[in-house]
Amino acid sequence: MRLVLLALVIALTGCSQPYAFHGTRLEPPLTLPDFELINQDGQTVRLSDYRGQLILLFFGYTHCPDVCPTTLAQFKRVRAQLGKQAERVRFIFVTLDPERDTPAVLKEFLATFDPTFIGFTGTTADLEAVWKSYGIYREKRVEGSTYFVDHTARIYVIDARGNLRLTWLLDANLSTDDLVQDIQHLMEG
Amino acid sequence: MRNVPILAIFLAGVIHLAVAPVHYTHAPAHGIFFALAGAAEIFWALAFWRRPSTRLYYVGLAVAGGLVILWAVTRVLIQPFEHEPGPLDAGGLVCKGCELVGVVMLAILALQGRLSGVEKRSPLRLVGQPLAMALVVGVGSLGMGYGLEPYLPTLASQEEPMSEMPGYDHAALSSGATVTLGQLQISGAWARPAQMGGTSAVYLTIVNTGEQADALVDVQSPVAESAEVHEMRMDGDVMRMQPVARVEVAAGGRVELKPGGYHIMLMGLTRALAVGERIPIVLQFEHSGQVAVEATVTSP
Numbered sequence: 405m406r407l408v409l410l411a412l413v414i415a416l417t418g419c420s421q422p423y424a425f426h427g428t429r430l431e432p433p434l435t436l437p438d439f440e441l442i443n444q445d446g447q448t449v450r451l452s453d454y455r456g457q458l459i460l461l462f463f464g465y466t467h468c469p470d471v472c473p474t475t476l477a478q479f480k481r482v483r484a485q486l487g488k489q490a491e492r493v494r495f496i497f498v499t500l501d502p503e504r505d506t507p508a509v510l511k512e513f514l515a516t517f518d519p520t521f522i523g524f525t526g527t528t529a530d531l532e533a534v535w536k537s538y539g540i541y542r543e544k545r546v547e548g549s550t551y552f553v554d555h556t557a558r559i560y561v562i563d564a565r566g567n568l569r570l571t572w573l574l575d576a577n578l579s580t581d582d583l584v585q586d587i588q589h590l591m592e593g
Numbered sequence: 594m595r596n597v598p599i600l601a602i603f604l605a606g607v608i609h610l611a612v613a614p615v616h617y618t619h620a621p622a623h624g625i626f627f628a629l630a631g632a633a634e635i636f637w638a639l640a641f642w643r644r645p646s647t648r649l650y651y652v653g654l655a656v657a658g659g660l661v662i663l664w665a666v667t668r669v670l671i672q673p674f675e676h677e678p679g680p681l682d683a684g685g686l687v688c689k690g691c692e693l694v695g696v697v698m699l700a701i702l703a704l705q706g707r708l709s710g711v712e713k714r715s716p717l718r719l720v721g722q723p724l725a726m727a728l729v730v731g732v733g734s735l736g737m738g739y740g741l742e743p744y745l746p747t748l749a750s751q752e753e754p755m756s757e758m759p760g761y762d763h764a765a766l767s768s769g770a771t772v773t774l775g776q777l778q779i780s781g782a783w784a785r786p787a788q789m790g791g792t793s794a795v796y797l798t799i800v801n802t803g804e805q806a807d808a809l810v811d812v813q814s815p816v817a818e819s820a821e822v823h824e825m826r827m828d829g830d831v832m833r834m835q836p837v838a839r840v841e842v843a844a845g846g847r848v849e850l851k852p853g854g855y856h857i858m859l860m861g862l863t864r865a866l867a868v869g870e871r872i873p874i875v876l877q878f879e880h881s882g883q884v885a886v887e888a889t890v891t892s893p
Binding site: 467509512547555573575 | 785786788791792793794818819821823825827830831832833834836852853856858859860861892
């Protein structure tokens with residue numbers, strides 16, 4: 405009898421064991437200021453317009469040759485794996501290069517990945533405030549006739565209430581499955 | 594029955610017009626020529642359909658036939674305003690097929706006297722004369738192209754011809770297989786799609802089958818203002834991109850240029866890179882020398 409009870413306790417604690425996120429969890433969730441920018445169709449939008457949905461926020465730039473396209477390609481796979489659940493998730497790309505990333509440029513760039521992806525641009529001043537509140541490091545590096553932007557490579561997950569819940573550091577070990585599992589867990593919880 | 598050849602030539606005109614903008618981007622002169630040829634064919638088809646005449650019959654055969662001859666000749670000879678002969682692409686084949694069907698059917702119908710508005714004449718006059726006229730149109734426009742080319746450099750193709758690049762090996766490239774340069778084997782080259790003026794990255798694998806170490810020291814591509822090997826590196830949370838002077842390929846070793854590591858950065862693209870097309874990349878190695886490879890534009 406005692407053994408059965410012990411087994412039951414172990415089983416129960418096993419079930420209630422907290423889910424181990426692949427990303428960095430923010431506990432308690434962080435409330436960051438809302439912001440207003442321009443989307444790829446040239447319309448003024450606020451992040452809070454997407455309240456009620458899970459938001460994956462990624463900061464990059466269209467001239468970015470490697471990590472940004474890789475991440476967007478991964479977003480596309482995440483969307484496919486989520487299937488119907490993807491309707492409750494928004495993928496937002498915020499530019500780090502407002503000089504070159506006009507709404508039209510953003511639109512053409514995002515369309516090569518998935519037309520449902522949302523692009524945000526705006527004035528440098530407006531964007532700087534957003535970068536700052538998310539703690540984004542950004543350094544413009546001129547090379548020849550062009551320039552690159554070294555930047556923080558993290559994805560930020562904002563829950564349906566508008567709170568920052570999770571971030572993922574982009575590295576080679578972060579798989580599409582990891583992202584999907586974390587997203588599904590956040591949507592259930 | 595009479596409407597079939599008219600429709601065929603009309604269709605050829607529509608194809609010419611449709612591809613004119615694409616041709617304009619590689620050589621403006623070609624774009625202009627395609628637009629004019631397309632407009633002429635469409636205009637002719639409408640005119641002949643409304644009011645067929647002997648004179649229009651000759652004009653149609655001369656124009657459509659001349660375009661077929663011009664096309665055939667420029668598959669072998671270097672095209673005016675370009676560096677190489679034109680490709681045997683599907684669009685061109687369909688277009689020329691339409692023109693050929695149109696021309697041949699018109700001639701047969703005329704010989705049978707079944708083309709209303711066109712006088713019945715001897716076969717020599719109904720076939721021989723337009724054939725001669727088509728030859729004049731075809732060869733004449735080619736000659737005119739060559740003649741105008743030196744005076745209109747802005748209308749010519751700005752792309753560096755791949756065949757003039759050192760290390761160009763057409764057989765190896767067209768087979769799409771691994772390109773071999775001495776003891777090095779280069780394979781799996783692909784590039785990211787990108788907008789004109791933008792940036793793209795090229796990835797490939799280099800295998801060194803020899804006993805001497807080598808290094809990739811320089812890269813270039815005619816589709817970009819400049820090209821460099823870069824390395825992506827994580828510095829804490831920050832993704833940094835930095836130029837790499839050389840990529841070592843050890844004896845018997847293998848180096849992969851892949852997302853999240855080394856890549857060939859194409860900067861200041863002179864044109865858009867669309868999925869499916871192939872772009873030339875020239876690699877310079879310290880010991881093995883230079884080689885050109887083709888990277889397929891792929892959406893990952």
